[in-house]
Amino acid sequence: MRSLFLTDRFFWLFGSIAALFALSYALEELFPLAQVAFVLALGFVGADAALLYGRQHYLACQRNTASVFSLSDSNAVSLSLQNRSRMYLFVTAIDELPAQFQARNFALKTTLGPGQRTTLRYDLRPLTRGVYAFGDTHLFAKTALGLLERRFTFEHPQEIAVYPSIVQMRRYELIALRSVARETGIKKVRRLGHSYEFEQIKNYVEGDDYRSINWKASGRRASLMVNQYEDERSQQVFCLLDKSRIMNMPFDGMSLLDYAVNAALTISNIALKKQDRVGLLSFSDVLGTTLSAERGNRQLRRILDALYREQERTGEANYELLYEAVSRLIRGRSLLLLFTNFESRYAVERVLPLLRRLNRLHLLVVVFFENAEIRALAEKEPQDVLGLFRQTVAQQFLEEKREIKRLLTQYGIQVVLTRPKNLSVNTINKYLELKARGLI
Numbered sequence: 001m002r003s004l005f006l007t008d009r010f011f012w013l014f015g016s017i018a019a020l021f022a023l024s025y026a027l028e029e030l031f032p033l034a035q036v037a038f039v040l041a042l043g044f045v046g047a048d049a050a051l052l053y054g055r056q057h058y059l060a061c062q063r064n065t066a067s068v069f070s071l072s073d074s075n076a077v078s079l080s081l082q083n084r085s086r087m088y089l090f091v092t093a094i095d096e097l098p099a100q101f102q103a104r105n106f107a108l109k110t111t112l113g114p115g116q117r118t119t120l121r122y123d124l125r126p127l128t129r130g131v132y133a134f135g136d137t138h139l140f141a142k143t144a145l146g147l148l149e150r151r152f153t154f155e156h157p158q159e160i161a162v163y164p165s166i167v168q169m170r171r172y173e174l175i176a177l178r179s180v181a182r183e184t185g186i187k188k189v190r191r192l193g194h195s196y197e198f199e200q201i202k203n204y205v206e207g208d209d210y211r212s213i214n215w216k217a218s219g220r221r222a223s224l225m226v227n228q229y230e231d232e233r234s235q236q237v238f239c240l241l242d243k244s245r246i247m248n249m250p251f252d253g254m255s256l257l258d259y260a261v262n263a264a265l266t267i268s269n270i271a272l273k274k275q276d277r278v279g280l281l282s283f284s285d286v287l288g289t290t291l292s293a294e295r296g297n298r299q300l301r302r303i304l305d306a307l308y309r310e311q312e313r314t315g316e317a318n319y320e321l322l323y324e325a326v327s328r329l330i331r332g333r334s335l336l337l338l339f340t341n342f343e344s345r346y347a348v349e350r351v352l353p354l355l356r357r358l359n360r361l362h363l364l365v366v367v368f369f370e371n372a373e374i375r376a377l378a379e380k381e382p383q384d385v386l387g388l389f390r391q392t393v394a395q396q397f398l399e400e401k402r403e404i405k406r407l408l409t410q411y412g413i414q415v416v417l418t419r420p421k422n423l424s425v426n427t428i429n430k431y432l433e434l435k436a437r438g439l440i
Contacts, residue, residue, distance in 0.1 A: 004049075005149040007142060013041055044145055051087065051143045052150040058085045059112075059139050061154045063095065069132065069160050071262060072254055073167040074123040079137060081120065083112035089141045093120055096135025098160075100128060126162040127253040129261070129308055134158040164307045165262040169269045172428060200228050235440045236293040236334035237271040237278050237431075239264040240326075243310055244284040244317035246341045251372055251420040260339035261307045263367075263424040267337065267431055268303050272296070274435065280306055281329070283322045285315030290329055319351040326358060335440045336364045337427065348404050356411050363440055365414040365430055370401055372419045 017037050024031035052058075060082040069075040083089050093108045101124065108120045126132060139152040201217050204224035217225035241264060247257040268278045277295050280303050282288035289306045291299075317340065326336070336358060342348045358364050378394035380387070401417060408415045414434070418426040434440050 003151040003153075004052075005140065005151065007146055007149050010045070010147045013044075013147065017041055045147050048143055048145040048147045051145070052141070052148055058089065058150075059083060059091070059141060059152045061093070061137050061139055061152070063134065063137060063156055063158065065134075065158070065160060067160075068166070069124070069126050069162040070165045070167040071126055071129055071162055071258060073165055074125050077122055077124060079108070079120040080117070081110070081112065081139070082117045083115060086114045087143060088113055089143065090146070092140040094138045094140070095122075096137070097124070098132035098134060100126065100130075100132055127258070128255075129162050129164065129258065129310075132160045132162055134160065161308070163304060164265040166265075166304075168262055168424060169266045172266050172424060173269050173273060201225050202228050234295070235276050236330070236332060237268070237276045237440070238293060238326075238330060238334055238336050239268060239278075239280050240322065240336055240338040240340075241280070241282040241288070241310060242284065242317050242338070242340035243282050243288060243312050245312070245314050246317070246343070248312040248314075249341070251369075254420070255312060256341055256369055256420065257310065257312050259369075259420045259423050260367075261310060263427050264337075264339065265304060265307055266424045267427050269300055270428060271431065272300055276440075278303065279330070279334075281322075281325060282306075282310055283318065283325065284313040285318050285321075286313075287321055287325055290325065292329070293334065317351075319354045323354045323358060327361070330362070334362045335431075335434065336362045337367060337431075338364060339367050341368045342401075342404050345400060345403055345407065348407060352407070352411070355408070355413060359411070359413050363414065363434065365416060365434070366408055367416040367418070367423070367427055367430075368404075369423070370417055370419050371397065372421070374398060375419070 017034060020030060020034040020037060024034050062080045064078045064080060066075060077095070079093055079095065081091065081093070083091075089112050091110050091112055093110070094106065095108075097103045097106055106122075108122065110118055110120060112118060135157055137154045137156065139154070140149045141152065142149045201214055202225070204213065204218075204226045208226045212226045212228070214225045214227050241257070241260055243257050247255065247260065249256050251259070264280070268280070271278045272295060275295070277293035278299060279293035280289055280291040289310065291302055291306060330336075338355075355364060355366065374394045374397050378391055378398055380391065382388040382391050405415045405417045414430065416426050416430050
């Protein structure tokens, strides 16, 4: 009888009868009443058990989920239930959630009429990448009497892989590729210049730009020849992921690396839609993933799989190793989006010579984080001397971040200083800005 459970109503009923028996010691006329109540209660329990165990299969259940989950987004899960009996059942569903959610009191309740079907829905928001294992689903059913509860167990273990935010990637793709953005933060930037690449030499015709006349070819042909160019649409864009110790810092349950992974997937997808070639390089104290810049849906899949496997390391970031890898693996001037974090001016000054050398070879954008918790502390009204001291220290930290941004900008390095939750949208804005200005 492992599937049989006693409900609260059962204990309230028999507790009241026990109290009635206790009172009968003082008032003997209550004893017959207590006996009758006890017999009736046993009869109700027997009737409830007969109703619950009269058939072997009262309920059916099926869990429905997506094939993969999206990191940091709400992912829908549904339980399809069917009551195969001829009575009303009050059902409590307990789904064995993956251990990563640490949910100990998860339960869904519903009422099912005879032969009725229903669907129970709930959302899960994973905060780490990896494999999430679901267990069994348990349904606890009771009748209108509500004295006993029968457990139905449905064994359907299931493993779901949590990938970087595909939902976020699709949402920002639609927004960034529209002529007018509808999402707060995404900007429409006017194109200020053009980037051209050579296509062919052709005969001059009226209306051609005289600045494109090729004088050497004209001299050889004894007629005016002009260089024909096409608007250069395909540039190389590389996401450089710092996965060292500093990127393990958590904000709202997610590490900075996970925020960077989501942003890297989002910007890679948009760059591919813009006909750019996209690559990936990760580093810490050792070199990690290296993907050469290519175009197409297969490249997006490669980037997605690579980002799924990225994990934080405990060592410090080796920027000498990064510089050597970029020099060896990246050919031609490219846009480098470096996702990292700096907490002090000293940390930046140590690597500034290498960042400047990278910026001379390529267009470097350093993307680093503003501490949202320190920002909230700096904006909080102090209530006492200790609060004033904390606010002052927090403001000093924020000022140091701004000083880091000014230092990098002083040497011609593009900078994005952003809160973790705004990382994707601010990175997209910077990419669109550079693209519109013809810098890439």
